Amino acid sequence: MHRDFPFGNDTSAKNMVLLDMKQSDVTGDGIIDNIYLIGSKTNVAQFYIDHITLLIQDGRTNHISTVTFQYNGGYNARLFLGDFSKDHVLDILVSIDSGGSGGYGYYYIYSFKDHILRQLFDVEQYNQEYLFEVNYEDFYKVSVKSASLNILFTIDLSNKGQEYLSQFYDENGKLKHPVQGGALALGILYPVVTTNKELSYDLLAFQRIIGPTNSDTLGSIENHLTWNGTQFISSILNISLPGSKLKPLD
Template sequence: MNAHCGRAKYCKEQAMYNDYARPNMNPPNVVSFARGDVTGDRVPDHVYLTGIMTPGSPFIQQITLLVQDGRSGMLTSVPLRENSGYNPVVFLGDFTGNGVDDILISMTSGGSGGIMYHYIYSFINNTPQLLFDVDVYNEQVQYEVHYQDDYKVKVVSLINHQTYIIDISTKDSGYLDEIYDENGKLKSPISGFVNPLSGLYPVDFDSNNRYELLAYQKIAGRYNADSLGYVLNTLGWLDDRFVLQDQYVAIFGYEGSN
């Protein structure tokens, strides 16, 4: 029995996919499904993510985008560069403003850094076009993180030349004593880092039925578990690509009012 057919919404979609899948001892399953017009003909299409389930584990391999044209029934399969992970999800929404749904694919890598893989495809006229590639984003959006005297950490965003200062004076004394002398001076230079993309969320900030993207990246200090905050980037479609619109740094609070 299909692992998902206890969930009613998946049963019909899995049966339709089985007509397409070739016989296999361990055939792909439908792991996420959405319905909407992605081809631009005003007829709703069926959009699937399929993958090979791992027995006894939520890990899924060979995750593939599969689109069934609502008018013709034609099936188009699109392989993904990063095609293994956890909790793959497909979301449909208009990101470019042309009135046609695009396809957002998200999955978790499962690593300790909380890194996620994201892709956005346009599928007009049954032709897949990659609009957002997580690898391209991670290459283009770079940061520098350096500890400063007086219990400060400087975060520099290289893409837009913005600098942010994080006050870490509220961290516990054991942490600070390892880094600073009694006068608040660094004992030695320390650099941190910003993780690759760890979350990409569709948000219609302007309430105009056109989605923007909200991207999360964790700021880490001496090691990955040493979280200092998050960089939040908002991205919007301009001409033929997503561009940075706004950028914020979110930090953690602390107990007490002093």
């Protein structure tokens, strides 16, 4: 059953706009609830939205719970409902694009089961946990490593071409000087269906790997996250690399 936007005509005075809305049972009581994502902008033509806020309106009592975010400004703010915690009750995923050349995203997941708000995923916590060092090595290699995660990946640069490689390597494949790249903060977070019958979801997180400049994309860190009962843990962690042109046969 559709319900009107809960702030009525007051939204125009506050420059508030409705960004997205979903209707489904997120408490587990069998009654449809209303989930709103709202924000403010100074004029109609503005694409950037500030003060993005989540509103959960209980379908039984009409009581509205308000959720604010650490990063509450951006573009293309949207909602997705899915059972990430595998408890047969839909959770709420909020996604916000930061804009700019970094391509960062702000993501938050909440459970409202039994009318109790619980945060399941926080983008800042994720970014602090999944930190990587990216260093160029001799002989056209780049190491991507995390001591805390006890993992090392190696990227082969030998197909990047002489013009690129000569910036960093001498004719013997040795580095001319230390060169560092970087692994950027979380860029994309996708829901991934794990069980078609019950429509439960995992998460697939992407972080871009870059060279010395932001425009120099070397690959992406792909992290498959699954809920273990108390938190999201990494079940598969790997990197993906862009393809290169085939070299003609002699």
